[in-house]
Amino acid sequence: MDLRVKRTKSNIINAFLTLRANKPLEKITVKELSELAMVNKATFYLHYKDIYDLSDSLEAELVQSVLDSITHPEYLFSNLPAFVQELTDAYFARRTLIQTLFSGNQNNRLPVRIEQGIKDIAYEQKPSLRNNDRFNILLSYSIYGSYYAYIQNADCDMRVITELIGNFAEATTKVCGLEQP
Numbered sequence: 001m002d003l004r005v006k007r008t009k010s011n012i013i014n015a016f017l018t019l020r021a022n023k024p025l026e027k028i029t030v031k032e033l034s035e036l037a038m039v040n041k042a043t044f045y046l047h048y049k050d051i052y053d054l055s056d057s058l059e060a061e062l063v064q065s066v067l068d069s070i071t072h073p074e075y076l077f078s079n080l081p082a083f084v085q086e087l088t089d090a091y092f093a094r095r096t097l098i099q100t101l102f103s104g105n106q107n108n109r110l111p112v113r114i115e116q117g118i119k120d121i122a123y124e125q126k127p128s129l130r131n132n133d134r135f136n137i138l139l140s141y142s143i144y145g146s147y148y149a150y151i152q153n154a155d156c157d158m159r160v161i162t163e164l165i166g167n168f169a170e171a172t173t174k175v176c177g178l179e180q181p
Helices: 005-018 030-037 041-047 050-068 079-092 095-101 109-125 127-131 133-152 158-175
Strands: none
Touching: 005 030, 005 041, 005 050, 005 095, 030 041, 050 079, 050 095, 050 109, 079 095, 079 133, 079 158, 109 127, 109 133, 127 133, 133 158
16 A cells, blocks of 8 residues: 555544544544544545444454454353453453444444454354354353443453453353353
């Protein structure tokens, strides 16, 4: 990619994140973003359809970053508590960006996207899990539970949160009859 294009996109993204940190997504206009990024509106529209397209693109990158940071995806099948702890650690590592992109009305979008990404990984490796209700319910519970526990307690000690989330995942795995080796 051309250096000028990279710089322009970087300016747009930085301006967006600055605005997004201070106001709801619905209140950000292309005009104010373009002014802050020091590009004209036409340049913005060369890269994105609208503000929501830009936000969606950044959200997708963040979700992929979270998924890519999981060093042991196989734990999804063999050690769900450790997998959920890694996922929570990934949230903490991206705390500021998560709080910026997924605040306000966007709050519920991250766990939805994470769940879909993890299910894609799981079903690719083990297609039979697609129809395993117990696995899917446990996975949804683990993903949403860990995310909301993290969000509601983000100022707490990270080690305490990840330890408790791991313990809950282990207990629910047993309750669901999906004990893992």
